[in-house]
Amino acid sequence: MAEFQLPPELAQHARRFAEHGGVPVEPRLASTVVLLREPFEAYLIRRAATMAFAASMYAFPGGGVDPRDAAFHPGWAGPSPARWAARLRLDEPVARSVVCAAVREVFEESGVLLAGPDESTVVGDVSGQEWEEARLALIARELGFAELLSRRGLVLRSDLLVPWSRWITPEHEPRRYDTYFFLALLPKGQVPRDVSGEADESLWCPPAEAADGRYAMLPPTLETLRDLAKAGGIDGVLAAAPARDPADAIRPTADQPKRPVM
Template identity: 40%
Template sequence: MAPPDPIPSASVILLRDAPEGLEVFMIRRNAGLRFAAGATVFPGGRVDPEDRALHGWTPPEAPAADLPLRLAAIREAFEESGILLAREPLDGARLAALRAPSLLDFGQRLRAAGVRPDTEALVPFARWITPETVWRRFDATFYLAPAPAGQDAVVDGGEAVEGLWAGPQAILEAAEAGRLSLVFATRMNLTRLAACRTAREALEAAARHQPLVPILPRFADTAAGPVLRIPEGVGYTPTEVAAGLVRLG
C-alpha cells in the first residue's frame, strides 16, 4: 500500500525571555486523542478550509505563499492556548470577548471585533514531514513568534489539557526523566532552540536559515542498531537517533 499523503499543518513556537533565559510555550495533549495522545507539543494543527480562504484579509504587502499556513498557526494557537497574535493591541476585556464561546468561526470573530491576525510576526523555523511508515502523516511547518505582551495562556481543556512555559533544555530534561513525552520533531526543535539564549537570538537564527528545507526522517540499519536519520546541514544535531528512543505519534 502507498503511504498516506501528509496533511498540511502549522504550529507556532511562542517565545519569551525569562531571568533564566529563553522560554517556549507548550501544551500537553489530551490522553484520549488518537494521535500524539498525552504528548507535550507546540500549539498547532491542520490547515482548515477557512485558513485557505484567508478570511478576506489582504496583508499590507504582497501575500506570502504560505499565508494559509500562517493563519492556521495563529488560529490553532488561539484555540488551544487562548493567545492571539494580532496587529491590534488587546486588553483583557477584548481578549476575553474573543475567547468566549461563539457560533462564529475564527475569522468571523476577528472581523466582528475589528482585529487582524499578525501574520508578519511569524518567522519560518522548520518543516517536518512525518515518516512514510506512520499511519497518520503531517507536512508540518513550524514558526517562531514573540509572545504578545499582557496575554496569559488559557488552554481549551479539550485537545489541550495543560500549558507550560519553560526553557527548551528544561523540557528536554523533563522528557529524559519521564515526566513528559515528546514526539520526534518536537524533541529535535527543542534541541535546536536550546542553543539560543534569548528570543531575539532564536528569531535571528531562524531568519538566517531560509528557505526551509523539508525534513523527512527515514529509518536505517546501522552497526549499532536501527536509527531514525535526518539529512545533514539542515540545522539539527544529532542527525541519527536510536529508533527505540523515538516517538512519532
C-alpha cells in the first residue's frame, strides 16, 4: 500500500482524530471514471453543497458499488470478469461489481453510456427523453442496470475502461471509500451533460489547468489530474496505464509517506 501526505489542514484533522482515539469506519467499495476527450481535457463535476461527502468539491463521476452491481449480470464485452479480477487483484464477483459500478455511475452522473450492441460498437447519442427516463429510473433504483442494457439490446463495454489507480479515504473521515479509478475516452456521438442531482456544475478542462489550484478538490482528484498532465496527452496516458498498478491502494496520511507514490 502506498502512502500520500495530506495537505496541512486535512493532516491536522487526521492527527486530532488519532489523538482522541477515533475509530475509523470501514471504507465502502466505489468506482470513479475520468472521462477524457481531444483536445486533451478531463470532465469534472462540482458536487452540490448539500452533499454529505466532498460538498462543493470538483470530482470525477463516480460513486459507491450497489449490491445489484454484484447480484445481476449484464451482457458483457471486452476483458472478462476473470481478467478484471486478476488486474485489480479482487475476487471475480467483486471485480465484476466494481466494473459495473463504474459504467453505471458515469451514466447516472454524466449521461455517458459505455455500452453497445456488440463488442465493436458503442451506442450513439443517449440524450433523448426515453434515455433520460431510464437514467432517472436507474438513479431511483426502480430499474437495474443489467435490465436497462438488456431492454436496449446492449452489452457493457468493459474494454472502454482503463484501470488507473486506487485510493482509500483517510481514517478520520466519517464517510470512507475504497475507490478504483478508471479512465475512459468519450464515445463518439455522446455528449456529457449536467444531469445529476448530486452536482451543480460540470466542465471540461485540460488536466494541467484543472490541477493548478483554481478548483477546490480532494487529493485523489488533484493527484490524478497531475498524473494525467505529466503524460502530456491522451496517447501518453494510454501508454502509461499498463505499467501502473491499479490495485495498489494509495492511503492519504498525516505523516511523511513511508515510500513515494509512483
